[in-house]
Amino acid sequence: MNYPGKGLVEGLAITARNFVGSYFYKDRLTTVQYPEERVQTPENSRTFPFLVFDESPDKPRCTACKICEVECPPKCIYIVMDRDDKGKPLQRPKVFDIDISVCMQCQICVEVCPFESIKMDNDYEKSRYGRFNDLVQRLPDLLKSNAYYNKIKPAEAAEVDAKLKAEAEAKAAKKAAAAAAAAKATAVPPAGSVT
Amino acid sequence: MNIPLGHYLILAAILFAIGLAGALTRKNAIIVLMGIEVMFNSAILNLVAFWQYKYFAVPTAQLFAIFAIAVAAAESAVGLALVIAVYRHYKSVDVDEMKELKG
């Protein structure tokens, strides 16, 4: 049946159905009431980088090699290597700043890191009141534990852990082999020296 | 209300004079038309005042006022259409510049 104003009437019917339905069927409402409830972010979603440490924040995986600082396209990373009193490099960052107002979340730092140290976070609540200093993430803000990494991205973290473990085992095996070779060469087997 | 009729008549006369002055002195055709509207309205005010003070038994004065308002509306419609036509022709609404009909 076709009558004048059919489209208008049908439109009114649809909006009326939406209006009434939104009170009875909660799944119609697409709005998330943000501070009370949050959307579960997908596992591979990413916001800004953070630094992973294994046991304690004093010993991050990062060695301050500055590869990420060089590779970062918008140059938002600034690293100073820590040195001891004699000026000997300690292979850990003294300063590690990421300006998240500049960072474009490209994940290139993660790609280039040889130590699986820098990873992408999925924490999206980074708004601050200031425009400049508040948006620079310092080393203490950036350091997060491996457990946290495992929590936010289980699959990826498990893969990384497995890889690191394999690497460590390979390294240990290599060391053991080298030690064994050395022991064979010196014919003095240092039993139990490699665990 | 104890305003004598003369007050209304004098008010209408003043308004009429103002409208006349506007129609005579201004060069812009639209303001000339507006002056004519002022004169129209003052005349209609006279009609209504006379109706109220002397001839309230019959509504004839109001009818005349309504007719006058209708005529004034028609006049202003045609007048403004003419102004627009003149503007299209001369690119101006200045009545002093329309000299083509001068002898």
Add this chain to the structure above:
Amino acid sequence: METIYQILHTTFANVPAWAVQIAAFLIPIAFIFGVYPAIFALTTLVERKALGRIQNRYGPNRVGIFGILQPLADGLKILLKEDIVPRVADKFTHFLAPVLIVIPGLLVYLVVPVAPGMVAVDLKIGVLFALAVGTMSVIALFMAGWASRNKFSVLGAVRAVAQVVSYEVPTVMAGVAVIMAAGTLSTLTIVQRQGGGLLNISNWYVFRPWGLVGFALFIIGGLAESARCPFDLPEAESELIGGYHTEYSGFKFALFQMGEYLAGMAMAGVTVTLFLGGYMGPGSGPGLAGGLISMLWFFVKLAGMIGLNIWIRGTWPRLRVDQLMGFAWKVLLPLALVNIVAVGFWHFLTPRPLAWIITTGWLVIWFLVLTKCNASAKLEKREYRYV
């Protein structure tokens, strides 16, 4: 006013007459200035919530329980905002326009009866007064647009003026139908004529063939005159930024919003008075209880009309400018004129069923003719060269 005077005079017998007179004078004014702006504030909230629900969202629900304090928060926010006046604007006119835009909206309520005898002024020419005052907002709109010295403002103002002037004609003609049927211009009498019948309902003018057409015309005209969706071309955001109120901020902008809503509600009130029987409804009548029920009925109907406005706003898309003018002059105006003839039929054909049949037939035939004549060209299936 007289009724209020009577009530007060009988209730407070020992109060001097002049005090009662002043009170009877002030109460309607206080009512108009208090109740309708309050309804406006509530309407902004309800509208936002309803539009949200129509789009499957929650509306504002943060400030207070169910967001009930949202209008207060909005008002506070807009009061604290900076009031910016463009440097090249015509300062005085720019200032005057938002002040003037509220006045016509409030003036219309003077003649809208809310209960038996409860009308601020029972003018003999009430309907005409409401329609005439409603058109005065045109001037304020034009002042706002012109004084801003902004091409979008001027375009919006010119659109608004053209729209209001065009839609005023069919609206007034639709009102003429009611005036002819009621034989009076007084709003109070028009409402009284719609009383009686079954449950005080069956005599509403909307339940007459010509009344239904007039009702539709009046709603459309009211929407267009208050520049509400789907006739919100004067402030079409996608084309004109904000239309005539582009250059207004802070409290002046709030006044524009208020003026628009008040005008829309005023048109809704006049529609209720003319077609929906005003305060008439089951249980309404004189006396205190009947008066309260009458008032309730009036406000229920007003809320219904406002709800209809919101529903339409949430559904229909905006018209194009040529469609807007064509609709007013080619559809609504002929229909309104035909409607007046229909009232004549209704008045002079004596057996009621015959009047029903002939009036309905006349209107339906003309409606079909008008829709046929104004049907847009059939769109052919488009062939695209590059798919």
Add this chain to the structure above:
Amino acid sequence: MNLAFWIISAVTVLGALLAVSLRNLVHCVLALILFFIGIAAHYFLLRADFLGTVQILIYVGAVAVLILFAIMLTHNVTGTDGPREILGVKWWSGAVIAAALAILLKKAILSDPLAMVLPAGDKAQSSVAEIGRALVANWVVPLEAIAILLTAALIGAVVIALEEIQKSR
């Protein structure tokens, strides 16, 4: 009521004066609207409610809007009258003629005993029904003449305004 008369009269005269003397055309129209509303208020004061409403409906709602549209279509808003021209010979001559007319009319009015007539009293009320009955009974021929005149004026205005557009195409 007397006070109302004086206030409304002052507003009306002010509106008329501003309407013909301001330089900016749009300001002139706004002053003219003030004048129209003042006249409508006078009608209300004279108990011609219907006429006052018609005045607002037609003059404020239609004629003023028409003038505003004419101004918008001629985009010559500020006008060409500079201060020099405003106080020129033409101005003085016009003002003198208008003042002379006003004085003459005043003399004529005040010399007539009619000028002191007081209003007929409260029973003088306009009735819309009466007006309507008179319109379609005694005055039906003028009414139809007005209708034809308005139609002719409407068509004429459209033709005049359209002619030039068609030529320019």
